Amino acid sequence: MALLTSDLARGQGLLVGWESVAGVLGLCVGVLVLGWPLGSIARERLALARELDAALAEMPDSQEQRKRLALDHDLFLRRIGLLRRAYDIATMAAYAAACFVFGWPDFVSSLGVPHGLEVLPDIAPYLVLLCIAWLNHWRVERAVRSGWRLDAFMMFNLRGNAMMLAPVVLVSAGIFALRASFTPFDDAMGSFQFLQIIVQMAMMLVVVLFLPASIRFILPSTRLPEGSLRTRLVEFARARKLGVREIYIWNTRSRHIATAFVIGLVGPLRYVFITDALLRELTEEEIEAVFAHELGHAHYNHLWWLLMFLFTISIVLLGAATLFGHLPSYLKEQELSKGLRDATAILPWAFTLGYAYVIFGYFSRRFERQADFYAIAHTSPETLARVFFKLGASSGHDMGKRGWRHFSLEQRIREIALVATRPGVKKLFTRELVTAMAVAAVITLGCAAALWPAAREDFVTGRMSYAFARFDRARVAGSGAGEIDALRAQVLARAQSVRDLDDHNRRVAEIYTAVTQVLSGSNPDALSQTKTALAAEGKLPVNHDQREYFDALVAFVEQSERAAKRARQDNTRWDEEMAKEMRASER
DSSP states (O other): OHHHHHHHHTTTOSSOSHHHHHHHHHHHHHHHHHHHHHHHHHHHHHHHHHHHHHHHHTSTTOHHHHHHHHHHHHHHHHHHHHHHHHHHHHHHHHHHHHHHTSOHHHHHHHTTOOTTSOHHHHHHHHHHHHHHHHHHHHHHHHHHSTTOOHHHHHHHHHHHHHHHHHHHHHHHHHHHHHHHHOHHHHHHHHHOHHHHHHHHHHHHHHHHHHTHHHHHHHTTEEEOOSSHHHHHHHHHHHHTTOOOSEEEEEOOSOSSOOOEEEEOSSGGGOEEEEEHHHHHHSOHHHHHHHHHHHHHHHHTTHHHHHHHHHHHHHHHHHHHHHHTTOHHHHHOHHHHHHHTTSGGGGHHHHHHHHHHHHHHHHHHHHHHHHHHHHHHHHSOHHHHHHHHHHHHHHHOSOTTOOOSSSOOHHHHHHHHHHHHHOTTHHHHHHHHHHHHHHHHHHHHHHHHHHHHHHHHHHHHHHHHHHHHHHHHHHHHHTOOHHHHHHHHHHHHHHHHHHHTTOHHHHHHHHHHHHHHHHHHTSOTTHHHHHHHHHHHHHTSSOOHHHHHHHHHHHHHHHHHHHHHHHHHHHTOOHHHHHHHHHHHHHO
16 A cells, blocks of 8 residues: 555655655654554553453452453453554555655655655655554553563564565566666567566566565565474474475464465475474464464465455456556556546556455455365364464454455364264365355456456557657667668557557557658658647547547657757757656646
8 A cells, every 4th residue: 555655646745855755754753653552542441451450350259250351351352453453554644655745756756766665665664654653562562462472573673564565675676686787688579568577476476486485585584493393383384295395483472463474486496384382382282283373374275365355456457447447557667657647547456456455355254264274174172272272362362353465263163073073074164165266357357358458458559669769869879871761660660550540559659650750851841740730630520539639749759850850960868858748748
Protein backbone atom coordinates (compact mmCIF):
# COMPACT_ATOMS: atom_id res chain seq x y z
CA MET A 1 0.00 0.00 0.00
CA ALA A 2 2.84 2.41 0.74
CA LEU A 3 4.50 1.69 -2.61
CA LEU A 4 1.19 2.13 -4.40
CA THR A 5 0.51 5.39 -2.57
CA SER A 6 3.89 6.83 -3.54
CA ASP A 7 3.34 5.89 -7.20
CA LEU A 8 -0.11 7.44 -7.35
CA ALA A 9 1.06 10.63 -5.62
CA ARG A 10 3.93 11.36 -7.99
CA GLY A 11 3.22 14.70 -9.65
CA GLN A 12 0.32 15.43 -7.30
CA GLY A 13 2.13 17.10 -4.36
CA LEU A 14 0.79 20.45 -3.22
CA LEU A 15 3.92 21.48 -1.30
CA VAL A 16 7.20 20.27 -2.77
CA GLY A 17 10.59 21.23 -1.38
CA TRP A 18 11.98 21.42 2.12
CA GLU A 19 8.38 21.90 3.22
CA SER A 20 8.07 18.18 2.47
CA VAL A 21 10.65 17.37 5.15
CA ALA A 22 8.95 19.64 7.68
CA GLY A 23 5.57 18.11 6.85
CA VAL A 24 6.86 14.57 7.33
CA LEU A 25 8.37 15.47 10.70
CA GLY A 26 5.08 17.02 11.78
CA LEU A 27 3.14 13.91 10.74
CA CYS A 28 5.56 11.70 12.69
CA VAL A 29 4.94 13.75 15.81
CA GLY A 30 1.20 13.55 15.18
CA VAL A 31 1.22 9.75 14.90
CA LEU A 32 3.24 9.50 18.11
CA VAL A 33 0.92 11.84 20.02
CA LEU A 34 -2.18 10.06 18.70
CA GLY A 35 -1.06 6.63 19.85
CA TRP A 36 0.52 7.47 23.18
CA PRO A 37 -2.68 8.02 25.25
CA LEU A 38 -4.40 5.07 23.60
CA GLY A 39 -1.54 2.83 24.67
CA SER A 40 -1.71 4.20 28.19
CA ILE A 41 -5.45 3.52 28.43
CA ALA A 42 -5.00 -0.04 27.22
CA ARG A 43 -2.21 -0.69 29.72
CA GLU A 44 -4.22 0.69 32.63
CA ARG A 45 -7.28 -1.38 31.68
CA LEU A 46 -5.24 -4.58 31.46
CA ALA A 47 -3.53 -3.88 34.78
CA LEU A 48 -6.91 -3.29 36.41
CA ALA A 49 -8.22 -6.59 35.05
CA ARG A 50 -5.26 -8.45 36.57
CA GLU A 51 -5.79 -6.78 39.95
CA LEU A 52 -9.50 -7.66 39.92
CA ASP A 53 -8.73 -11.25 39.07
CA ALA A 54 -6.20 -11.46 41.88
CA ALA A 55 -8.71 -9.97 44.32
CA LEU A 56 -11.46 -12.37 43.21
CA ALA A 57 -9.11 -15.33 43.59
CA GLU A 58 -8.92 -14.63 47.33
CA MET A 59 -12.70 -14.56 47.70
CA PRO A 60 -14.83 -17.69 48.19
CA ASP A 61 -17.36 -18.71 45.53
CA SER A 62 -15.93 -16.31 42.96
CA GLN A 63 -15.58 -18.71 40.03
CA GLU A 64 -18.50 -17.26 38.10
CA GLN A 65 -17.23 -13.72 38.56
CA ARG A 66 -13.77 -14.75 37.41
CA LYS A 67 -15.25 -16.45 34.31
CA ARG A 68 -17.14 -13.28 33.43
CA LEU A 69 -14.00 -11.27 34.02
CA ALA A 70 -12.08 -13.62 31.69
CA LEU A 71 -14.74 -13.17 28.99
CA ASP A 72 -14.56 -9.42 29.41
CA HIS A 73 -10.78 -9.67 29.16
CA ASP A 74 -11.00 -11.62 25.88
CA LEU A 75 -13.47 -9.07 24.51
CA PHE A 76 -11.12 -6.25 25.43
CA LEU A 77 -8.23 -8.01 23.70
CA ARG A 78 -10.33 -8.18 20.53
CA ARG A 79 -11.05 -4.48 20.84
CA ILE A 80 -7.33 -3.84 21.21
CA GLY A 81 -6.85 -5.68 17.91
CA LEU A 82 -9.42 -3.43 16.24
CA LEU A 83 -7.74 -0.41 17.83
CA ARG A 84 -4.39 -1.48 16.43
CA ARG A 85 -5.88 -1.83 12.96
CA ALA A 86 -7.40 1.64 13.23
CA TYR A 87 -4.03 3.03 14.35
CA ASP A 88 -2.30 1.32 11.42
CA ILE A 89 -4.84 2.90 9.06
CA ALA A 90 -4.12 6.28 10.65
CA THR A 91 -0.40 5.66 10.07
CA MET A 92 -1.04 4.90 6.39
CA ALA A 93 -3.24 8.00 6.15
CA ALA A 94 -0.38 10.08 7.56
CA TYR A 95 1.94 8.69 4.87
CA ALA A 96 -0.68 9.45 2.20
CA ALA A 97 -0.73 13.04 3.47
CA ALA A 98 3.07 13.13 3.23
CA CYS A 99 2.80 12.04 -0.42
CA PHE A 100 -0.22 13.95 -1.69
CA VAL A 101 -0.06 17.10 0.43
CA PHE A 102 3.66 17.50 1.10
CA GLY A 103 4.75 15.89 -2.19
CA TRP A 104 7.37 13.55 -0.77
CA PRO A 105 7.81 11.45 -3.97
CA ASP A 106 8.21 14.66 -5.98
CA PHE A 107 10.76 15.90 -3.43
CA VAL A 108 12.71 12.65 -3.87
CA SER A 109 12.64 13.13 -7.66
CA SER A 110 13.84 16.72 -7.24
CA LEU A 111 16.92 15.39 -5.43
CA GLY A 112 17.92 13.57 -8.62
CA VAL A 113 17.25 10.01 -7.43
CA PRO A 114 17.26 7.89 -10.65
CA HIS A 115 14.08 6.11 -11.70
CA GLY A 116 14.36 2.53 -10.47
CA LEU A 117 16.28 3.43 -7.31
CA GLU A 118 13.55 5.52 -5.71
CA VAL A 119 11.78 2.70 -3.85
CA LEU A 120 13.51 3.11 -0.49
CA PRO A 121 13.67 6.95 -0.52
CA ASP A 122 9.99 7.07 -1.50
CA ILE A 123 8.78 4.97 1.43
CA ALA A 124 11.35 6.19 3.96
CA PRO A 125 8.72 8.35 5.74
CA TYR A 126 6.41 5.36 6.00
CA LEU A 127 9.16 3.26 7.57
CA VAL A 128 9.74 6.02 10.15
CA LEU A 129 6.00 6.23 10.81
CA LEU A 130 5.92 2.44 11.23
CA CYS A 131 8.68 2.59 13.83
CA ILE A 132 6.71 5.20 15.77
CA ALA A 133 3.57 3.05 15.52
CA TRP A 134 5.52 0.00 16.71
CA LEU A 135 6.66 1.97 19.75
CA ASN A 136 3.03 2.47 20.79
CA HIS A 137 2.14 -1.11 19.87
CA TRP A 138 4.99 -2.31 22.11
CA ARG A 139 3.60 -0.36 25.06
CA VAL A 140 0.35 -2.33 24.70
CA GLU A 141 2.08 -5.64 23.96
CA ARG A 142 4.25 -5.30 27.06
CA ALA A 143 1.05 -5.06 29.11
CA VAL A 144 -0.50 -8.10 27.40
CA ARG A 145 2.67 -10.17 27.36
CA SER A 146 5.27 -9.14 29.90
CA GLY A 147 8.91 -9.59 29.03
CA TRP A 148 8.67 -8.10 25.52
CA ARG A 149 11.80 -5.92 25.40
CA LEU A 150 11.59 -2.83 23.16
CA ASP A 151 14.74 -3.65 21.17
CA ALA A 152 13.56 -7.20 20.51
CA PHE A 153 10.10 -6.01 19.47
CA MET A 154 11.47 -3.34 17.10
CA MET A 155 14.05 -5.65 15.51
CA PHE A 156 11.44 -8.35 15.05
CA ASN A 157 9.21 -5.97 13.10
CA LEU A 158 12.06 -4.38 11.16
CA ARG A 159 13.42 -7.72 10.00
CA GLY A 160 9.97 -8.98 9.09
CA ASN A 161 9.36 -5.93 6.91
CA ALA A 162 12.85 -6.19 5.42
CA MET A 163 11.98 -9.71 4.23
CA MET A 164 8.92 -8.37 2.41
CA LEU A 165 10.61 -5.27 1.03
CA ALA A 166 13.84 -6.92 -0.15
CA PRO A 167 12.36 -8.56 -3.30
CA VAL A 168 10.80 -5.26 -4.45
CA VAL A 169 14.02 -3.32 -3.91
CA LEU A 170 16.14 -5.99 -5.62
CA VAL A 171 13.84 -6.18 -8.66
CA SER A 172 13.78 -2.38 -9.07
CA ALA A 173 17.56 -2.12 -8.69
CA GLY A 174 18.10 -5.08 -11.03
CA ILE A 175 15.99 -3.56 -13.79
CA PHE A 176 17.76 -0.22 -13.32
CA ALA A 177 21.17 -1.93 -13.64
CA LEU A 178 20.14 -3.84 -16.77
CA ARG A 179 18.75 -0.72 -18.44
CA ALA A 180 21.91 1.21 -17.59
CA SER A 181 24.20 -1.56 -18.85
CA PHE A 182 22.46 -2.78 -22.00
CA THR A 183 21.22 -0.23 -24.50
CA PRO A 184 19.03 -2.66 -26.52
CA PHE A 185 17.31 -3.74 -23.28
CA ASP A 186 16.72 -0.11 -22.31
CA ASP A 187 15.21 0.64 -25.74
CA ALA A 188 12.99 -2.44 -25.58
CA MET A 189 11.75 -1.53 -22.07
CA GLY A 190 10.91 1.95 -23.30
CA SER A 191 9.15 0.66 -26.41
CA PHE A 192 7.03 -2.27 -25.25
CA GLN A 193 4.77 -1.36 -22.33
CA PHE A 194 3.76 -4.93 -21.52
CA LEU A 195 7.40 -6.02 -21.59
CA GLN A 196 8.01 -4.07 -18.40
CA ILE A 197 5.43 -6.18 -16.57
CA ILE A 198 6.85 -9.43 -17.98
CA VAL A 199 10.41 -8.47 -16.98
CA GLN A 200 9.30 -7.52 -13.47
CA MET A 201 7.59 -10.90 -13.06
CA ALA A 202 10.62 -12.78 -14.39
CA MET A 203 13.02 -10.93 -12.11
CA MET A 204 10.70 -11.38 -9.14
CA LEU A 205 10.72 -15.12 -9.79
CA VAL A 206 14.54 -15.15 -9.87
CA VAL A 207 14.76 -13.07 -6.69
CA VAL A 208 12.21 -15.18 -4.81
CA LEU A 209 13.98 -18.32 -6.01
CA PHE A 210 17.39 -17.33 -4.64
CA LEU A 211 16.49 -14.91 -1.83
CA PRO A 212 15.89 -17.68 0.77
CA ALA A 213 19.62 -18.34 0.87
CA SER A 214 20.15 -14.85 2.28
CA ILE A 215 17.23 -14.76 4.73
CA ARG A 216 19.44 -16.21 7.45
CA PHE A 217 21.53 -13.03 7.21
CA ILE A 218 18.44 -10.84 7.59
CA LEU A 219 17.08 -12.77 10.55
CA PRO A 220 19.36 -13.49 13.54
CA SER A 221 19.59 -17.23 13.21
CA THR A 222 21.83 -20.19 13.88
CA ARG A 223 21.88 -23.68 12.48
CA LEU A 224 19.87 -26.21 14.49
CA PRO A 225 22.62 -28.08 16.37
CA GLU A 226 23.27 -31.77 16.02
CA GLY A 227 21.22 -33.90 18.34
CA SER A 228 18.11 -36.00 18.60
CA LEU A 229 15.77 -33.21 17.43
CA ARG A 230 17.79 -32.42 14.32
CA THR A 231 18.09 -36.10 13.45
CA ARG A 232 14.36 -36.55 13.92
CA LEU A 233 13.44 -33.61 11.67
CA VAL A 234 15.97 -34.46 8.94
CA GLU A 235 14.78 -38.06 8.82
CA PHE A 236 11.16 -36.90 8.69
CA ALA A 237 11.83 -34.75 5.60
CA ARG A 238 13.95 -37.44 3.95
CA ALA A 239 11.30 -40.11 4.46
CA ARG A 240 8.70 -37.91 2.69
CA LYS A 241 11.18 -37.00 -0.10
CA LEU A 242 10.83 -33.30 0.60
CA GLY A 243 14.10 -31.45 0.20
CA VAL A 244 15.18 -29.09 2.96
CA ARG A 245 18.55 -27.38 2.61
CA GLU A 246 18.87 -26.40 6.26
CA ILE A 247 16.96 -25.95 9.52
CA TYR A 248 17.65 -22.76 11.48
CA ILE A 249 16.81 -21.42 14.92
CA TRP A 250 15.45 -17.89 14.65
CA ASN A 251 16.83 -16.12 17.73
CA THR A 252 14.05 -13.62 18.48
CA ARG A 253 15.14 -13.02 22.09
CA SER A 254 11.49 -13.13 23.04
CA ARG A 255 9.50 -15.82 24.78
CA HIS A 256 6.34 -14.79 22.94
CA ILE A 257 7.20 -15.37 19.26
CA ALA A 258 6.60 -19.11 19.19
CA THR A 259 6.32 -19.87 15.48
CA ALA A 260 7.99 -21.44 12.47
CA PHE A 261 7.99 -20.91 8.73
CA VAL A 262 9.30 -22.48 5.54
CA ILE A 263 10.80 -20.47 2.70
CA GLY A 264 12.08 -21.58 -0.68
CA LEU A 265 10.42 -22.71 -3.90
CA VAL A 266 12.72 -25.69 -4.54
CA GLY A 267 14.31 -28.27 -2.28
CA PRO A 268 17.98 -27.22 -2.70
CA LEU A 269 17.02 -23.67 -1.66
CA ARG A 270 14.37 -24.48 0.93
CA TYR A 271 14.90 -23.53 4.58
CA VAL A 272 12.83 -24.03 7.71
CA PHE A 273 13.09 -21.49 10.54
CA ILE A 274 11.97 -22.32 14.10
CA THR A 275 11.98 -19.63 16.76
CA ASP A 276 13.87 -20.03 20.01
CA ALA A 277 10.61 -19.55 21.94
CA LEU A 278 8.99 -22.45 20.10
CA LEU A 279 11.91 -24.72 21.00
CA ARG A 280 11.49 -23.78 24.66
CA GLU A 281 7.69 -24.21 24.70
CA LEU A 282 7.30 -27.55 22.90
CA THR A 283 8.55 -31.10 23.20
CA GLU A 284 10.44 -32.79 20.36
CA GLU A 285 7.29 -34.64 19.33
CA GLU A 286 5.36 -31.37 19.16
CA ILE A 287 8.14 -29.62 17.24
CA GLU A 288 8.02 -32.48 14.73
CA ALA A 289 4.29 -31.76 14.24
CA VAL A 290 5.07 -28.09 13.57
CA PHE A 291 7.83 -29.14 11.18
CA ALA A 292 5.37 -31.45 9.42
CA HIS A 293 2.96 -28.54 9.01
CA GLU A 294 5.68 -26.48 7.33
CA LEU A 295 6.59 -29.35 5.03
CA GLY A 296 2.91 -29.62 4.19
CA HIS A 297 3.25 -26.25 2.49
CA ALA A 298 6.12 -27.65 0.43
CA HIS A 299 4.24 -30.87 -0.36
CA TYR A 300 1.25 -28.95 -1.77
CA ASN A 301 3.46 -26.30 -3.48
CA HIS A 302 1.69 -23.51 -1.62
CA LEU A 303 4.54 -21.06 -2.15
CA TRP A 304 4.34 -21.58 -5.91
CA TRP A 305 0.58 -21.05 -5.88
CA LEU A 306 0.84 -17.86 -3.84
CA LEU A 307 3.57 -16.50 -6.10
CA MET A 308 1.49 -17.32 -9.16
CA PHE A 309 -1.47 -15.56 -7.60
CA LEU A 310 0.62 -12.44 -6.97
CA PHE A 311 1.64 -12.47 -10.64
CA THR A 312 -1.98 -12.60 -11.75
CA ILE A 313 -2.74 -9.40 -9.82
CA SER A 314 -1.13 -7.37 -12.62
CA ILE A 315 -3.31 -9.13 -15.18
CA VAL A 316 -6.44 -8.50 -13.14
CA LEU A 317 -5.53 -4.82 -12.63
CA LEU A 318 -4.86 -4.17 -16.30
CA GLY A 319 -7.88 -6.21 -17.36
CA ALA A 320 -10.07 -4.16 -15.02
CA ALA A 321 -8.49 -0.96 -16.37
CA THR A 322 -9.38 -2.14 -19.88
CA LEU A 323 -12.99 -2.81 -18.96
CA PHE A 324 -13.27 0.61 -17.27
CA GLY A 325 -11.59 2.32 -20.25
CA HIS A 326 -8.45 3.51 -18.43
CA LEU A 327 -5.78 1.11 -19.72
CA PRO A 328 -3.54 3.68 -21.52
CA SER A 329 -2.85 5.70 -18.37
CA TYR A 330 -2.30 2.51 -16.35
CA LEU A 331 0.37 1.32 -18.76
CA LYS A 332 2.20 4.64 -18.89
CA GLU A 333 3.62 5.28 -15.46
CA GLN A 334 4.25 8.96 -16.14
CA GLU A 335 0.56 9.43 -16.97
CA LEU A 336 -0.88 7.34 -14.14
CA SER A 337 -1.23 10.08 -11.55
CA LYS A 338 -2.74 12.42 -14.16
CA GLY A 339 -5.20 9.76 -15.27
CA LEU A 340 -6.36 9.20 -11.71
CA ARG A 341 -7.73 12.73 -11.56
CA ASP A 342 -10.77 11.19 -13.20
CA ALA A 343 -12.79 9.72 -10.31
CA THR A 344 -13.66 6.58 -12.29
CA ALA A 345 -9.97 5.84 -12.89
CA ILE A 346 -9.61 4.67 -9.29
CA LEU A 347 -12.18 1.92 -9.80
CA PRO A 348 -9.73 -0.63 -11.31
CA TRP A 349 -7.42 -0.12 -8.32
CA ALA A 350 -10.29 -0.50 -5.89
CA PHE A 351 -11.54 -3.65 -7.59
CA THR A 352 -8.09 -5.22 -7.78
CA LEU A 353 -7.10 -4.40 -4.20
CA GLY A 354 -10.40 -5.77 -2.92
CA TYR A 355 -10.01 -8.89 -5.05
CA ALA A 356 -6.41 -9.42 -3.92
CA TYR A 357 -7.20 -8.88 -0.25
CA VAL A 358 -10.17 -11.26 -0.22
CA ILE A 359 -8.77 -13.98 -2.47
CA PHE A 360 -5.22 -13.98 -1.09
CA GLY A 361 -6.49 -14.23 2.47
CA TYR A 362 -9.00 -16.89 1.44
CA PHE A 363 -6.32 -19.03 -0.19
CA SER A 364 -3.82 -18.49 2.63
CA ARG A 365 -6.26 -19.66 5.32
CA ARG A 366 -7.12 -22.80 3.38
CA PHE A 367 -3.49 -23.51 2.58
CA GLU A 368 -2.84 -23.41 6.33
CA ARG A 369 -5.72 -25.87 6.76
CA GLN A 370 -4.18 -28.20 4.15
CA ALA A 371 -0.83 -28.03 5.94
CA ASP A 372 -2.57 -28.88 9.24
CA PHE A 373 -4.16 -31.95 7.65
CA TYR A 374 -0.80 -33.01 6.21
CA ALA A 375 0.76 -32.70 9.66
CA ILE A 376 -1.87 -34.81 11.42
CA ALA A 377 -1.64 -37.44 8.67
CA HIS A 378 2.10 -37.82 9.28
CA THR A 379 2.21 -37.30 13.05
CA SER A 380 -0.98 -37.37 15.12
CA PRO A 381 -4.05 -35.13 15.57
CA GLU A 382 -3.56 -35.03 19.33
CA THR A 383 -0.02 -33.72 19.00
CA LEU A 384 -0.87 -30.83 16.68
CA ALA A 385 -3.96 -29.90 18.74
CA ARG A 386 -1.77 -29.85 21.85
CA VAL A 387 0.62 -27.49 20.04
CA PHE A 388 -2.20 -25.06 19.31
CA PHE A 389 -3.41 -25.18 22.91
CA LYS A 390 0.09 -24.40 24.16
CA LEU A 391 0.61 -21.58 21.66
CA GLY A 392 -2.74 -20.05 22.54
CA ALA A 393 -1.99 -20.17 26.25
CA SER A 394 1.49 -18.68 25.87
CA SER A 395 0.44 -15.89 23.51
CA GLY A 396 -1.99 -14.28 25.94
CA HIS A 397 -4.37 -13.53 23.08
CA ASP A 398 -7.89 -14.73 22.34
CA MET A 399 -7.87 -18.23 20.82
CA GLY A 400 -11.04 -17.36 18.92
CA LYS A 401 -9.37 -14.53 17.04
CA ARG A 402 -9.09 -15.13 13.29
CA GLY A 403 -6.36 -13.50 11.24
CA TRP A 404 -6.20 -12.50 7.59
CA ARG A 405 -4.06 -15.51 6.69
CA HIS A 406 -4.97 -17.94 9.48
CA PHE A 407 -8.14 -19.35 10.96
CA SER A 408 -8.44 -19.00 14.72
CA LEU A 409 -6.70 -21.58 16.89
CA GLU A 410 -10.10 -22.73 18.14
CA GLN A 411 -11.32 -23.39 14.60
CA ARG A 412 -8.12 -25.19 13.64
CA ILE A 413 -8.41 -27.49 16.66
CA ARG A 414 -12.06 -28.22 15.85
CA GLU A 415 -11.22 -29.05 12.24
CA ILE A 416 -8.35 -31.31 13.30
CA ALA A 417 -10.77 -33.24 15.51
CA LEU A 418 -13.37 -33.33 12.74
CA VAL A 419 -10.99 -34.73 10.12
CA ALA A 420 -9.49 -37.18 12.59
CA THR A 421 -12.93 -38.68 13.34
CA ARG A 422 -14.46 -38.22 9.87
CA PRO A 423 -11.71 -38.47 7.22
CA GLY A 424 -14.22 -37.98 4.39
CA VAL A 425 -14.70 -34.35 5.41
CA LYS A 426 -11.20 -33.61 4.10
CA LYS A 427 -12.49 -34.06 0.53
CA LEU A 428 -15.12 -31.37 1.12
CA PHE A 429 -12.46 -28.93 2.29
CA THR A 430 -10.29 -29.79 -0.73
CA ARG A 431 -13.24 -29.31 -3.09
CA GLU A 432 -13.89 -25.89 -1.55
CA LEU A 433 -10.29 -24.83 -2.21
CA VAL A 434 -10.26 -26.17 -5.77
CA THR A 435 -13.52 -24.34 -6.53
CA ALA A 436 -12.06 -21.04 -5.27
CA MET A 437 -8.92 -21.57 -7.37
CA ALA A 438 -11.07 -22.25 -10.42
CA VAL A 439 -13.00 -19.01 -9.83
CA ALA A 440 -9.74 -17.07 -9.53
CA ALA A 441 -8.48 -18.72 -12.74
CA VAL A 442 -11.66 -17.76 -14.61
CA ILE A 443 -11.34 -14.13 -13.43
CA THR A 444 -7.69 -14.05 -14.50
CA LEU A 445 -8.41 -15.59 -17.91
CA GLY A 446 -11.27 -13.18 -18.44
CA CYS A 447 -8.99 -10.22 -17.68
CA ALA A 448 -6.30 -11.68 -19.95
CA ALA A 449 -8.84 -12.00 -22.76
CA ALA A 450 -9.83 -8.36 -22.27
CA LEU A 451 -6.13 -7.44 -22.46
CA TRP A 452 -5.38 -9.37 -25.66
CA PRO A 453 -6.23 -6.58 -28.16
CA ALA A 454 -4.12 -4.11 -26.18
CA ALA A 455 -1.23 -6.60 -25.97
CA ARG A 456 -1.35 -7.12 -29.75
CA GLU A 457 -1.40 -3.35 -30.31
CA ASP A 458 1.53 -2.93 -27.91
CA PHE A 459 3.54 -5.50 -29.87
CA VAL A 460 2.92 -3.77 -33.20
CA THR A 461 3.54 -0.22 -31.94
CA GLY A 462 6.46 -1.37 -29.81
CA ARG A 463 8.28 -2.76 -32.83
CA MET A 464 8.01 0.66 -34.47
CA SER A 465 9.18 2.46 -31.32
CA TYR A 466 12.10 0.07 -30.89
CA ALA A 467 13.18 0.52 -34.51
CA PHE A 468 12.98 4.29 -34.08
CA ALA A 469 15.12 4.17 -30.91
CA ARG A 470 17.80 2.15 -32.75
CA PHE A 471 17.69 4.58 -35.70
CA ASP A 472 18.03 7.60 -33.40
CA ARG A 473 20.94 6.08 -31.50
CA ALA A 474 22.73 5.15 -34.72
CA ARG A 475 22.26 8.71 -36.03
CA VAL A 476 23.73 10.28 -32.88
CA ALA A 477 26.59 7.75 -32.77
CA GLY A 478 27.57 8.67 -36.35
CA SER A 479 27.10 5.18 -37.77
CA GLY A 480 27.57 4.58 -41.47
CA ALA A 481 25.07 6.01 -43.94
CA GLY A 482 24.09 2.52 -45.04
CA GLU A 483 23.20 1.40 -41.52
CA ILE A 484 21.24 4.59 -40.78
CA ASP A 485 19.30 4.28 -44.06
CA ALA A 486 18.48 0.64 -43.30
CA LEU A 487 17.20 1.53 -39.81
CA ARG A 488 15.19 4.45 -41.21
CA ALA A 489 13.58 2.12 -43.74
CA GLN A 490 12.75 -0.29 -40.92
CA VAL A 491 10.99 2.47 -38.97
CA LEU A 492 8.92 3.43 -42.02
CA ALA A 493 8.01 -0.20 -42.75
CA ARG A 494 6.88 -0.88 -39.18
CA ALA A 495 4.97 2.41 -39.11
CA GLN A 496 2.90 1.04 -41.98
CA SER A 497 1.82 -1.89 -39.78
CA VAL A 498 0.82 0.57 -37.06
CA ARG A 499 -1.32 2.54 -39.56
CA ASP A 500 -3.42 -0.57 -40.16
CA LEU A 501 -4.53 -0.81 -36.50
CA ASP A 502 -6.97 2.12 -36.17
CA ASP A 503 -7.28 5.87 -36.79
CA HIS A 504 -5.46 6.90 -33.63
CA ASN A 505 -2.48 4.64 -34.37
CA ARG A 506 -2.53 5.85 -37.98
CA ARG A 507 -1.94 9.38 -36.71
CA VAL A 508 0.78 8.19 -34.28
CA ALA A 509 2.52 6.36 -37.14
CA GLU A 510 2.40 9.51 -39.25
CA ILE A 511 4.05 11.50 -36.44
CA TYR A 512 6.81 8.89 -36.03
CA THR A 513 7.33 8.84 -39.78
CA ALA A 514 7.57 12.63 -39.91
CA VAL A 515 10.04 12.77 -37.00
CA THR A 516 12.19 10.13 -38.71
CA GLN A 517 12.18 12.10 -41.96
CA VAL A 518 13.15 15.33 -40.19
CA LEU A 519 15.97 13.68 -38.24
CA SER A 520 17.31 11.94 -41.33
CA GLY A 521 17.07 15.11 -43.42
CA SER A 522 14.98 13.44 -46.13
CA ASN A 523 12.06 15.85 -45.54
CA PRO A 524 12.78 18.74 -43.11
CA ASP A 525 9.18 19.98 -43.40
CA ALA A 526 7.51 16.64 -42.63
CA LEU A 527 6.35 17.62 -39.14
CA SER A 528 4.94 20.95 -40.35
CA GLN A 529 2.97 19.06 -42.98
CA THR A 530 1.71 16.57 -40.39
CA LYS A 531 0.65 19.42 -38.09
CA THR A 532 -1.30 21.06 -40.92
CA ALA A 533 -3.04 17.79 -41.77
CA LEU A 534 -4.03 17.13 -38.15
CA ALA A 535 -5.27 20.70 -37.67
CA ALA A 536 -7.42 20.37 -40.79
CA GLU A 537 -8.79 17.02 -39.62
CA GLY A 538 -9.61 18.55 -36.24
CA LYS A 539 -11.76 21.25 -37.88
CA LEU A 540 -14.19 18.67 -39.23
CA PRO A 541 -17.54 18.33 -37.39
CA VAL A 542 -16.47 16.68 -34.11
CA ASN A 543 -17.55 16.86 -30.48
CA HIS A 544 -15.72 18.65 -27.67
CA ASP A 545 -13.69 15.61 -26.58
CA GLN A 546 -12.46 15.02 -30.10
CA ARG A 547 -11.46 18.66 -30.46
CA GLU A 548 -9.41 18.39 -27.28
CA TYR A 549 -7.88 15.19 -28.67
CA PHE A 550 -6.79 16.89 -31.91
CA ASP A 551 -5.56 19.96 -30.03
CA ALA A 552 -3.38 17.69 -27.88
CA LEU A 553 -2.02 15.95 -30.99
CA VAL A 554 -1.20 19.25 -32.67
CA ALA A 555 0.55 20.47 -29.51
CA PHE A 556 2.53 17.23 -29.38
CA VAL A 557 3.62 17.65 -33.01
CA GLU A 558 4.76 21.21 -32.28
CA GLN A 559 6.85 19.95 -29.38
CA SER A 560 8.20 17.13 -31.56
CA GLU A 561 9.17 19.61 -34.27
CA ARG A 562 11.12 21.82 -31.87
CA ALA A 563 12.77 18.76 -30.31
CA ALA A 564 13.65 17.27 -33.71
CA LYS A 565 15.26 20.51 -34.92
CA ARG A 566 17.42 20.76 -31.78
CA ALA A 567 18.29 17.05 -31.92
CA ARG A 568 19.44 17.37 -35.54
CA GLN A 569 21.29 20.63 -34.92
CA ASP A 570 23.05 19.53 -31.69
CA ASN A 571 23.34 15.82 -32.64
CA THR A 572 21.37 14.74 -29.58
CA ARG A 573 18.68 12.13 -29.15
CA TRP A 574 15.12 13.12 -29.95
CA ASP A 575 13.62 11.55 -26.80
CA GLU A 576 16.01 13.57 -24.61
CA GLU A 577 14.93 16.78 -26.31
CA MET A 578 11.27 15.76 -25.99
CA ALA A 579 11.75 15.21 -22.26
CA LYS A 580 12.96 18.81 -22.01
CA GLU A 581 9.90 19.96 -23.95
CA MET A 582 7.60 18.03 -21.62
CA ARG A 583 9.21 19.50 -18.50
CA ALA A 584 8.96 22.99 -19.96
CA SER A 585 5.27 22.52 -20.77
CA GLU A 586 4.57 21.31 -17.21
CA ARG A 587 6.21 24.41 -15.79
